[in-house]
Amino acid sequence: GQQVMQIPQYQHVQEGEDFTTYCNSSTTLSNIQWYKQRPGGHPVFLIQLVKSGEVKKQKRLTFQFGEAKKNSSLHITATQTTDVGTYFCAGKGAQKLVFGQGTRLTINP
């Protein structure tokens, strides 16, 4: 079945450093979504990418969808303590949306 893998599983950075998480699917995706889950909270939708090679920005966050529509990345520039949490990608294949295992970001102030 469809699998979505995320790396790294954990990332610890100093405040102000950049952060990137990568998402890879075993199958071609119709779209990919990114969610953020704060500690003790629930996943909150960040963005959806649909087109091959698409790049979207939200302030310090940059999201990319690969040309083959099988991989994606989230890059945060100059992290802040408010960026702490777990970032999940979720890839939509033929029918269902499958979540990756997430990348947990911790930040040293």
Add this chain to the structure above:
Amino acid sequence: EAGVAQSPRYKIIEKRQSVAFWCNPISGHATLYWYQQILGQGPKLLIQFQNNGVVDDSQLPKDRFSAERLKGVDSTLKIQPAKLEDSAVYLCASSLVRAGNTIYFGEGSWLTVV
């Protein structure tokens, strides 16, 4: 706009007991999901409803888990009998049929089985 409502927020039960979780989706959202999230993992889809019909329940352990959405609005997820490995957060979510299937999650029901 009110979000996805879930109850109870926390539940502790002994193994072999039963538990039920309730969810009320965002008004107008035809699609309702139940996810299981074990600590340190991503959400895993248990069941997806479209109105009151089941779209996908391929990962629902049907020998012990059941879910219903009788009137196409709110939903109940039941576990009977519970096992230790069922300890997790049960997330209810909803989405419009269109709008790219963006999913809106509730705050979750935290289950501990002892």
